[in-house]
Amino acid sequence: MLEIRDLSLALPARTDHSDADIIAVSNLSLRLQRGRVMGLVGESGCGKTLTAQAILRLGEHQGIRRTGGDILLDQQSIFAMDDVTLRKMRGGRVSMIFQEPMTALNPVFSIGSQMLEVIHLHLNLDAEAARQHAIRLLQDVGLDDAGHLLQQYPDSLSGGMRQRVLIAMAMSANADFIIADEPTTALDVSVQKRIIALLRNLQRQRGLGMLLVTHDFGLVAEMCDDVAVMYAGEIVETGSVEDVFDHPAHPYTRALMGCRPEINPPGTPLPVIEGNVPAPGLWAAGCRFAPRCKHADQACAGKVALHQWSRHQHQARCVHVEAAESC
Numbered sequence: 001m002l003e004i005r006d007l008s009l010a011l012p013a014r015t016d017h018s019d020a021d022i023i024a025v026s027n028l029s030l031r032l033q034r035g036r037v038m039g040l041v042g043e044s045g046c047g048k049t050l051t052a053q054a055i056l057r058l059g060e061h062q063g064i065r066r067t068g069g070d071i072l073l074d075q076q077s078i079f080a081m082d083d084v085t086l087r088k089m090r091g092g093r094v095s096m097i098f099q100e101p102m103t104a105l106n107p108v109f110s111i112g113s114q115m116l117e118v119i120h121l122h123l124n125l126d127a128e129a130a131r132q133h134a135i136r137l138l139q140d141v142g143l144d145d146a147g148h149l150l151q152q153y154p155d156s157l158s159g160g161m162r163q164r165v166l167i168a169m170a171m172s173a174n175a176d177f178i179i180a181d182e183p184t185t186a187l188d189v190s191v192q193k194r195i196i197a198l199l200r201n202l203q204r205q206r207g208l209g210m211l212l213v214t215h216d217f218g219l220v221a222e223m224c225d226d227v228a229v230m231y232a233g234e235i236v237e238t239g240s241v242e243d244v245f246d247h248p249a250h251p252y253t254r255a256l257m258g259c260r261p262e263i264n265p266p267g268t269p270l271p272v273i274e275g276n277v278p279a280p281g282l283w284a285a286g287c288r289f290a291p292r293c294k295h296a297d298q299a300c301a302g303k304v305a306l307h308q309w310s311r312h313q314h315q316a317r318c319v320h321v322e323a324a325e326s327c
C-alpha cells in the first residue's frame with residue numbers, strides 16, 4: 001500500500017514576496033493499492049504533477065517543500081528514508097513514467113547503458129545476465145531486435161519507441177507501484193492507444209498499483225479502477241470509476257465530464273468551463289471552485305470538507321451536491 005496522508009506542499013520561497021508559504025497542494029490524501037489503477041484528473045495547474053512527483057520526492061530539488069502530512073510506503077514514511085533507501089525505492093519499488101520521453105532519456109548515452117545502469121542499481125546481476133534481462137524487458141514492451149536497440153541512442157528512436165524504452169526501464173526492478181504522469185500526451189493518437197494497451201497489460205500481468213495522471217476522462221474509463229478529481233491543489237471528488245462516472249457529484253467533475261469529445265455530437269463545439277484554475281496563493285477561501293460554479297451561493301463561502309456521497313468511499317467536496325445532481 002502506498003498512502004498519501006494529508007499532504008501539503010509549498011512552492012519555492014520567493015525573495016520578492018512576503019515570507020508566507022504559497023501552498024500548491026493542500027491536505028491531500030490518496031491510497032494506491034497493488035493491482036489497482038487510480039486516475040488523477042484535473043485541468044492544467046491543479047497540482048497533479050506536484051502530487052505525483054512528491055511520491056518520489058522529486059520536487060525537492062526545485063525547492064518544493066512539504067509543509068504537512070506524510071507519504072507512507074507499506075507504513076514507512078518516504079520522508080524518513082535516508083539517501084540510499086530513497087535511491088533504491090525510486091525505480092525499485094516505485095517507478096515513474098514521465099510525459100516527455102525525450103527529456104527522460106539522456107541523449108548522450110546508448111539505450112543499453114541507460115537500461116543497464118538502472119538494472120545494476122536495483123538487481124544483483126552479472127553483466128551478461130543484466131544484458132539478457134534488458135533484452136527481455138524490451139521484448140516485453142513490444143520492441144523487436146532488442147539486442148541492436150541496446151546499442152542505439154535515444155534520438156534515433158521514435159517517440160513511441162522511446163516511451164516503450166522508459167516503460168521497460170520502469171519495469172526493470174519488479175516495481176510494486178508505477179506513477180505515470182501523462183504518459184501518452186506527447187505521442188500521436190495511434191501510438192497513444194498502443195502504449196495505453198501495453199501499460200494496461202503490464203499492470204494486470206504484474207499486479208502493479210498505478211497512479212495515472214491525465215486530463216483525459218476517456219482514458220480514466222479505459223484504464224482506471226478508481227479516480228480522484230483534483231482542483232486548485234485539493235481533491236474535490238474521489239471514488240471508484242463506476243461510481244464517479246455513474247453518479248458524478250461535484251459540479252467540477254460534471255463540467256469536466258461534459259467536455260469529453262466522445263459524449264458530444266461530432267461537429268458541435270465542445271463545452272468549456274468558463275474561467276481558469278486559480279494559481280496557488282489565489283484560491284477562494286471557501287470552495288475553491290465557487291468562482292466558476294453556477295451553483296455557488298453564500299453557503300460556499302466557508303471551508304468545505306470531503307464528505308461521503310452515493311456509496312462507500314465515494315466522496316465529494318461540495319455543499320450543493322443535491323443541486324448539482326439535477327444539472
Ligand SMILES: Nc1ncnc2c1ncn2[C@@H]1O[C@H](COP(=O)(O)OP(=O)(O)OP(=O)(O)O)[C@@H](O)[C@H]1O
Nearest residue numbers: 011012024043044045046047048049050062279280
Ligand atoms: N517548481 C515550481 N516553481 C513554481 N511554481 C510551480 C513549480 N512547480 C509547479 N508550480 C505551480 O504549481 C501549480 C501546480 O503545478 P502542476 O505542475 O502540479 O500542475 P498540473 O496539474 O500537473 O498541470 P498540467 O496538467 O499542466 O501538467 C501550477 O500553478 C504551477 O505553476
Ligand SMILES: [Mg+2]
Nearest residue numbers: 048049050181
Ligand atoms: Mg502536470
